[in-house]
Amino acid sequence: MIGSPFPTHDTCDDNSRRCGHIISLFGRIALASLADYATFLAVIDEGSLTFAATRLGRSLQSVSRSLARLEDDLGVELVSRTTRRLHPTPAGLEFAGRIRLALTTIDAAREDLLASDRRLAGTIRIGTSSLFGPEFVTPVLSQFLARNPEIDLELVLSDERVDLVAEKLDFAVRIGNLPDSNLRTRRIGGLSWAVFASPAYLAAHGRPEHPQELSRHECVLRASDDDRWAFGGNKKRIEVHGRFRSESAAARNAAVASGFGIGLAPLWQVRRLIDQGIVEQILVGHEPPPIPLQIVWPTRGAGAMPRRVRAAIDFLVARLSALRI
Known part of the structure; x- marks a missing residue:
């Protein structure tokens, strides 16, 4: 029978310090091996030693040594190195697929262990x-x-x-x-949505009482809008128009506050403007369905x-x- 490469209790004498040293050494080897496997997966995912090092928060030299150590241990080239990029070899790609689940399982086991004292890390x-x-x-x-x-x-x-x-x-x-x-x-x-306008705009152009009246008003629009706003539970679409457009919600809301026209925005975006009296909420009860x-x-x-x-x-x-x- 082939002997175990690691000492058993029979090979340890009564010197507890010696046994403790063997156990400690074995523990360090196991941890290093797991780190090498995780590093290898990071290299595969990132396609670059530099990006893998950034992801892992390690130095480039450390990641390179870890990959070389794993390849030396296995006796197989896992990654093909070129001047521009790294590519997994067929053996490396298959190996990565097989160990990924194992490392995920180990990570989950660690999470469960930490859960035993309610700590999250x-x-x-x-x-x-x-x-x-x-x-x-x-x-x-x-x-x-x-x-x-x-x-x-x-x-x-x-x-x-x-x-x-x-x-x-x-x-x-x-x-x-x-x-x-x-x-x-x-x-x-x-x-919730809010339809809103500045007091100055409403004083100059009137306050719409129904969504259909918006077609006669200047509206502030998103650049990608199709110039139709949906209102009510049936999502009836009303055609609107306006001279100010932007993909930026902050810019659109500021334009409405400046009096450029009527705006449509999530209520949370403009609640402070409403509370401060900078804009007024209109068409209450006719808003589009919640987002x-x-x-x-x-x-x-x-x-x-x-x-x-x-x-x-x-x-x-x-x-x-x-x-x-």
Whole structure:
């Protein structure tokens, strides 16, 4: 029978210090091996040692040594190196697919172990819009961080529907109807609309009492709008026109406040302007249906959602739904 490469209790003498040294050494080897595997996957995902080092928060030399150590240990070339980019070899690509689930399972086991004393640890990347995020998501996440001192958060602001997997986002808070996709969703609630105008505009042009009257008014429009606004539960579309257009919600709202015309925006965006008397809400009761507010995240295949991510989603849903925005 081939002997074990590692000592058993029979090979240890009564010197406990010697046995302790062997166990400690074995522990360091196992941890280093897991780090090498994780580094290899990062290199495969990023296609670059430099990008992998940035993702892992390590030096370029450290990542290069880790990859070389794994290849030496296996005796197989896992990555083909060129002057411009790295490409996985067929053996490397197959190996990456087989170990990815294993490392995900280990990470999930670590999360479950941390859950035993109710601690959450690790980094969470969250996406949201540039206006809604700072005003509503950031304060809630600040509370989450205060309760979980071992969590790190990165908030990515964008008004585009970015690819969550490509941007390495754990989840995103999104506003509006979502296109069909394989993303998982969890609804938070609905955001109310507001039709509004400045007191000066209303004094000069009159106050519309019905959405159909908007066709006779100057409206401030989104650049990509089709010049029709939907109103009421039946979403009846009213043709509107205007000389001021912008993709920026902040710019459109400022234009309405300056008297350029009538605007349509989520109520949360203009509530302060209404409260301060800078603009007035009109056509109350005729607003479009509420805008869906939801959290989306990518399907993780066989891997379970990390406990820290699940906890952050639960916290956001509970706090944001209670705000009645």
